[in-house]
Amino acid sequence: MTPQPELSDTDVEELLGAYALDACDPAEAAAVEVVLARRPDLAAEAARLANAAAWIGATEALEPPRGLRAAVMGTTRPDPDDPNETAVALYRTQSEQFEEAARLVADAGGLDEVTTNGLTAYELVVHEAAQESLLAQAVGRTVVPEVPTTDIDARTRDFVALLDDRSLVAVLDVWRESVDVNCGWATDSAEGVARWRGLELDRADAVVVRAFETWIHADDLRRVLGQPGRPPVPSHLALMADLAGRSLGASLALVGRVRPGKTARLVLTGDGGGAWTVPMEPGATAADPDVTLTADVVDWCLLVGDRVSPSAIPHRVDGDAALAADLLAAAPALATL
Amino acid sequence: MRDAVTVHPRTVPTQWECTARERLMRRDGEALGEVYDQYASFVYGLALRVIGDRHAAEDVSQDVFIALWERPAAFDPARGSLRTWLGTLAHRRSVDWVRREEARRRRAERAASRGDLPPDVEEMATALVTAERVRAALDLLPPDQQSAIHLAYFGGKTYRQVAEVLAIPEGTAKSRLRLGLRRIADALEAQGAEW
Numbered sequence: 001m002t003p004q005p006e007l008s009d010t011d012v013e014e015l016l017g018a019y020a021l022d023a024c025d026p027a028e029a030a031a032v033e034v035v036l037a038r039r040p041d042l043a044a045e046a047a048r049l050a051n052a053a054a055w056i057g058a059t060e061a062l063e064p065p066r067g068l069r070a071a072v073m074g075t076t077r078p079d080p081d082d083p084n085e086t087a088v089a090l091y092r093t094q095s096e097q098f099e100e101a102a103r104l105v106a107d108a109g110g111l112d113e114v115t116t117n118g119l120t121a122y123e124l125v126v127h128e129a130a131q132e133s134l135l136a137q138a139v140g141r142t143v144v145p146e147v148p149t150t151d152i153d154a155r156t157r158d159f160v161a162l163l164d165d166r167s168l169v170a171v172l173d174v175w176r177e178s179v180d181v182n183c184g185w186a187t188d189s190a191e192g193v194a195r196w197r198g199l200e201l202d203r204a205d206a207v208v209v210r211a212f213e214t215w216i217h218a219d220d221l222r223r224v225l226g227q228p229g230r231p232p233v234p235s236h237l238a239l240m241a242d243l244a245g246r247s248l249g250a251s252l253a254l255v256g257r258v259r260p261g262k263t264a265r266l267v268l269t270g271d272g273g274g275a276w277t278v279p280m281e282p283g284a285t286a287a288d289p290d291v292t293l294t295a296d297v298v299d300w301c302l303l304v305g306d307r308v309s310p311s312a313i314p315h316r317v318d319g320d321a322a323l324a325a326d327l328l329a330a331a332p333a334l335a336t337l
Numbered sequence: 338m339r340d341a342v343t344v345h346p347r348t349v350p351t352q353w354e355c356t357a358r359e360r361l362m363r364r365d366g367e368a369l370g371e372v373y374d375q376y377a378s379f380v381y382g383l384a385l386r387v388i389g390d391r392h393a394a395e396d397v398s399q400d401v402f403i404a405l406w407e408r409p410a411a412f413d414p415a416r417g418s419l420r421t422w423l424g425t426l427a428h429r430r431s432v433d434w435v436r437r438e439e440a441r442r443r444r445a446e447r448a449a450s451r452g453d454l455p456p457d458v459e460e461m462a463t464a465l466v467t468a469e470r471v472r473a474a475l476d477l478l479p480p481d482q483q484s485a486i487h488l489a490y491f492g493g494k495t496y497r498q499v500a501e502v503l504a505i506p507e508g509t510a511k512s513r514l515r516l517g518l519r520r521i522a523d524a525l526e527a528q529g530a531e532w
Contacts, residue, residue, distance in 0.1 A: 014508070017515025018496035022425075022432045023489035025497075047417055049515070052522035054424030056475065056490055058468040062382035068395050072373055072402045073366060184367055 007031045012042060020049035066103075070096035073183075087204040088186050090236040091211040095179045097230065098128065098214045099172055101221035106168045108225060115220040116307065123160055124217055125171050127152075130159040132178035135210060138196030141181045144174070152197070182207060199250075208243045209334075211236075216305035216335070231298045237272030241297050244268075244304045244331070245276030251333035253282050257326040264327055265289035266300075273297035280323065291319035293327050303328070306335035354414040361409035369406050376420065377402075380427045386491050387431035397434060401427045428490070435493035474524035482517030489514055 004027045007015070012035040018024050019032045036043040074092040102125050105111060111122040119127055134155060136143045145162050149155040163171050186203040194206040201209065211232075219229040231237060245266050252258050259280035267275045273296075279286045295303075295315040302308045310328035317324040360368035380401050385394035401423055405412060412422045475483060481503075488494045488502055500510035 014511045014515065015496075017513075017518045018489065018511050020518055021486065021489040021514055022429050023494060023496045023499065023514060025495055047421075048522050049518045050425055051418065051421045052471075052518045052525060053428070053490060054418075054421040055468070055471040055525060056486070056521065057383035057386075057424045057428060058379050058420070059472045059475070060382040060386040060491075061378040061468060062385055064377045064381035064398060065391070065395060068377065068381065068398060069370070069373055071395075071399050072406075073370055075399075075403050075406065180367075180370070187366055 004028075004031050004034075007035060009035055009039060009042070012036070012039075013045075016042065016046050016049055020046060020053045022053075067096060067100060070099070083204040084186055084207075086235075087207045087211070087239060088183050090232065090239055091179070091183060091186070091207040091214070093236065094211040094214040094218065094232065095176075098218040098221070099176070101218045101225070102168060102172060105221050105224050110224045111168060113224045115217075115224055117217075117220060119156070121221055121224050122168060122171070123156070124220060125168060125175065126159045126163055127156040128214065128217055129163070129171055129175035129178065130155045131213065132175055132182060132210065135194060135196055135206060136178045136181045136185070139182070139185045139194050139206075141185060143178045143181055150196075179210075182210060204239075205243055208239050212240050212243070212301070212305060213335070215240075216302075216307055219307065229302075231301070232272075234271035237297060237301065238274065240301050240304075241268050241272055241274055242276075244301060245274065245278070247334055248276065248278045248327065248330065249280065249282040249284075251330040252280055252326060254333040255330045257330050258282070259323060259326060260284065262290045262320075262323055263287045264323060265292040266327065267292060267294040268297035268300050269294060270297040280326070289319065291317060291321075291323040291327070293317055293324045300331065303331045304335060306332040351414070351418075354419050357419070358409055358412055358414055361406065369402060372405065372419070373402055376423050379420065380423055383424060383427050384431045387428065387493055388434055393434055394431070397427060397430045400430060432493040471521060471525065474521045477524070478517050478520055482513045482520070485510055485513040486517045 007028070012019075012032050015024060015028070015032055019029060022029075024032060032046075036046055070092060074089060074096060102121070105113070105121045112120050115121055115124050117124065130147070131152065133143045133145075133147070134150065134152065137146075145159070147155060147158045147162070149158050163174065166174075186207045192202060194201050194203070196206075199209070215232055222229060232240065245268070248264065248266060257280075261284075262280040263277060263286045264280055265275065265277045267273075277286045277289060293315055294317075295313055299308065299313040299315075303310060303313055310325075310331065313328075315324075315328070357368050357372055361372070377398065381394060381398045384397040384401075385391060388394050388397065404426060405423065412419060475486070478486070484503065485499050488499045489496065494502065496510045496514060497507055499514070500507045503510065505513075
């Protein structure tokens with residue numbers, strides 16, 4: 001490392017232009033700063049020149065790539081231990097990847113291709129805009145277009161009708177506005193619960209639900225591109241798996257497979273997995289498990305997202321096989337709300 | 338690498354800057370979004386111009402905004418504008434990148450001359466309004482000052498390298514940089530540019 005030279009005030013005065021332009025070597029710049037600290041007149045001149053230099057930079061202003069904003073915003077996590085912040089980071093990440101996939105599909109001319117859930121790729125993006133804005137509305141935010149319909153299929157149809165002549169980029173703008181609004185809501189400590197789609201969820205769970213669906217649909221778009229699915233990173237997958245584990249009781253109720261007095265244990269293996277012991281009747285207390293079902297965490301999340309069938313995922317059952325069948329049948333219930 | 342941005346005395350800070358900083362200190366992510374929307378094209382354009390590589394320019398731009406997010410207190414509105422703060426950091430990190438790359442290339446020795454990497458800027462260019470004035474001021478500089486500033490600012494050269502490239506004494510390089518910048522500062526002030 002170059003030793004820091006000693007500079008006279010006159011030396012520094014001569015160097016001010018170079019210093020403002022970052023054209024001194026680091027040791028020399030440090031020596032300049034020593035002098036500036038005790039010479040406010042020179043410091044003022046340096047500030048003036050640095051300002052001029054910054055304006056030279058402004059002559060080159062260029063629209064940055066779209067993904068850059070999401071990348072920057074995705075890192076605004078003040079506290080990695082804060083569940084809301086972590087959930088929002090997951091949501092941001094999945095949203096960014098969804099947008100990337102949508103743009104690739106558009107570039108490949110595949111917007112009219114029919115995706116796994118029966119919508120075209122274009123309609124799927126519109127559907128996501130409808131979904132995001134539904135949450136935004138549910139938590140009292142105003143987003144455009146304002147559509148009162150809450151049934152998601154009908155809402156998607158309304159959105160398709162409203163946005164039909166828009167470019168994909170314009171639809172993504174609509175979609176992103178709601179995503180941003182939802183992220184803002186989820187990180188705002190003043191408010192707590194989202195009541196929507198028949199659910200009542202706290203902020204972290206609500207955005208994990210959105211992230212979950214966004215991931216599933218991003219995979220739908222990747223399939224159009226002939227690309228493999230892209231599971232979230234383990235720390236993010238863990239949030240989805242946890243939501244899936246905790247909501248098993250509600251899922252059983254949704255498909256009419258409540259089993260009073262029974263307890264199930266779900267073990268999800270792989271990075272991001274975990275284990276959950278849940279009563280097979282909402283509100284009941286868990287006891288010793290009557291059945292333990294073990295499966296891969298990504299497989300289970302894809303099952304919950306309704307992208308693999310219960311019969312298609314490798315799993316192991318210890319205990320009552322009929323109860324295991326109930327669990328497998330109930331898992332996708334939330335995806336079809 | 339010098340990450341800390343030196344702060345200097347300046348004129349009155351704007352209310353917007355003070356509010357933005359306060360909100361960043363409260364960890365308000367939307368405030369970062371607003372700062373980003375205001376300055377992203379400035380930061381990215383500057384980084385791309387210096388570096389000449391889109392991915393690296395993106396990385397540098399991201400680092401700059403994250404630096405503000407992580408340490409908003411480092412920006413003191415009373416001592417310099419947010420534009421200057423972001424621009425200084427973006428430029429510094431870009432120059433660091435270029436110099437690191439140059440060092441790496443020199444170590445990896447000769448290799449074929451890579452030539453300039455002019456990005457396809459035209460279709461994306463959205464110059465800031467004020468930038469036109471600065472461009473005009475730059476155009477009015479004597480050519481010897483212009484080329485020294487271009488080499489230093491956009492080329493990431495030290496004043497010693499500027500002297501070498503232009504075959505002039507180091508003292509001359511220093512004074513050309515200083516005089517040229519002064520004229521731009523004068524022109525900005527004469528036209529009432531906001532800091």
